[in-house]
Amino acid sequence: MPAPPEPAQSIRGCLDRLNQQWRQDGSMAALWQDWPKLAGPSLADHCRPLTLRQGVLSVGASHPQWRQALLYSKLQLLAAIRAAGHPVRDLRILQHHTARRSDPGDPLDEWNRHPSRTDVHGMATCPRCGSPAPTGEMAYWGHCSFCRSADLGAEAARGTDQ
Structure with a gap:
C-alpha cells in the first residue's frame, strides 16, 4: 500500500x-x-535590475539622466542592497530603453485617422505619377503610397550596393 499523501497546505504557506x-x-x-525599497520610489520608477551574474548586478536606466542619478548614488545603492542580504559585489549601470507598450486605444480610431482613407480624407492627384490617390497620403508623404513604396525600394537598393 502506498504511503499516505502529505496533508494539503495553504497557498499562503507555499508562497511563504x-x-x-x-x-x-x-x-x-x-x-x-525588494527593488522599490532598495532604490527608493524615484529611482525604482525609472531604473530596474536586469541581470545578476557572478555577484555583479546590472541595473538599467530608462534615460541618460536616470543613468547619471544611478551612477551618483551607486555606493549608497550597493550598500542598501548588501544590507538587505543580497549577494551583490558590484553594480553595473546601463542605459536600458524599456519598451513599455502604450495603450494602442481603439483600433477603429486608428483606422479613422489612417492616411489612406478616401472616405475620410478625399481624393487628389499624385504630383509625381499623376495617379488618383487619397489626400491623406499626399499630406503625409507628399505623394501617393505607390511612389512612397518605390522610394523605399530605391533606398533599400542603394543601401545594399554600398
Missing part, C-alpha cells in the same frame, strides 16, 4: 516557503521584490 527559498538562493526574484 517560496519567498524564503528566493532569499536563501540570492535570486533575481528577491531583488525584484
